[in-house]
Amino acid sequence: MKSMIKRLATCGLASWLLAAALPVVAQSVQITDARGSKVQLAKPPQRIVSLLPSLTESLCALGACERLVGVDRYSNWPAHTKTLTVVGGGLDPNIESIVALKPDLVLASMASRSLGRMEALSLKVVALEPRTYDEARVVLQKLGVLLNLPSAQGADRVWASIEADMAKAAASVPEKIRGQRVYFEASRGPFAAGENSFIGETLTQLHLRNVIEAKLGPFPRINPEYVVKLDPDILMAGKRSWSTGMPEYPGWAQMRAVKQGAICAFTPEQSDVLVRPGPRMAEGAQIIAQCLQRLAVKQGKSQ
Structure with missing residues (x-):
């Protein structure tokens, strides 16, 4: 009996040692990206370069900021991103710098x-x-899949938080402002935020009506005279578009919204939040809602 126990113990130890010596098989990950291209990795990525601010922010919201080794020049949130190597612009990055990071x-x-x-x-x-x-x-x-995160820990958690905060922002919009017609300039050109863009969807959730119809596309370049003809109740843009905080296109000074001061001019920091379709979209909604609250007070005083 003792010899049998000894043999079993020896076999058990040998089996354990053999198992310990075997390499751990990493779990491969695969997604199909926006091009329709299938991208497969032998294991979840540990060294990532992000060339788009919204992707940088989404990655960090999923708890993977520490996996970033390089970013584009416009990625500036959260604070950790400012410590990383900048590899140029998203459209024309410095390829040599990216390769040197060994992502x-x-x-x-x-x-x-x-x-x-x-x-x-x-x-x-x-x-x-x-x-x-x-x-x-x-x-x-998709980022959650690449990072090999459970849904509850990854995308579902982040999205639930976005929806909850979005509902709070919508509830804070004053009744007298709801239903008013809005023009939102996404960037100078002017490029407008259309009804079916994420910014347009935010305006809809905030009980506003977008004057730029969905048929024009998410972010159409438009003629400034077209906005004058639309005559929106409220104008919105970042100070990167309107450096003075007021519209600078010919003829706009005569628009009703300009005369009444129904303008939301966002700071560069606020604009970064507003124009990035990522985890801070609800924060963007709150920024807009706060401006609407100020406009409601102004309208009340003028009546």
Whole structure:
């Protein structure tokens, strides 16, 4: 009996030692990006370069900021991103700088002109570019898959928080402002935020009506005279578009919204939040709601 126990113990120890010596099989991850390209990694990425601020912020919201080793020049939130290597712009990044960082994944915009070149250098590239709420949620889900996060820990948690905060922002919009017609300038050009863009969806959730119809596209470039004809109740833009905080296009000074001071001019920091379709969308809604509250007070005093 003793000899049998000894043999079993020896076999058990040998089996344990053999198991310990075997390499751990990493779990591969795979997604289909916005191009329809299937990207497969042998294991979840640990060194990531992000070339789009909304992707940078989404990655950090999922708890993976520490995996970032490089970002584009416009990625500036959260604070940790300011300590990382900057690899140029999202559209025309410095490829040599990216290669030097030895990333196992590069997150890029669909509009980047360097996708093919990076892939030719054997870099794993995932192209994602959310323009609507649905697309922003899909991006979070895809990033969660790449990071090998359970849904409850990843995209679902972040999205639930966005929806809860969005509802709070919507509830805070004064009744007298609801239903008013709004023009939102996303960037100078002017490029407007259309009804079916994520900014347009935010305006809808805040009980506002967007004067830029969905048929014009998410972010159409428009003629400034077109806005004059639409004559919106409220004008919104960042100070990067209107450096003085007031519209600077010919003829706009005569618009009703300008005469009545129904203008939301957002700071550069606020604009960063507002124009990025990621985890801070609800914060953007709150920024707009706060301006609407101020306009409601102003309208009350003028009556």
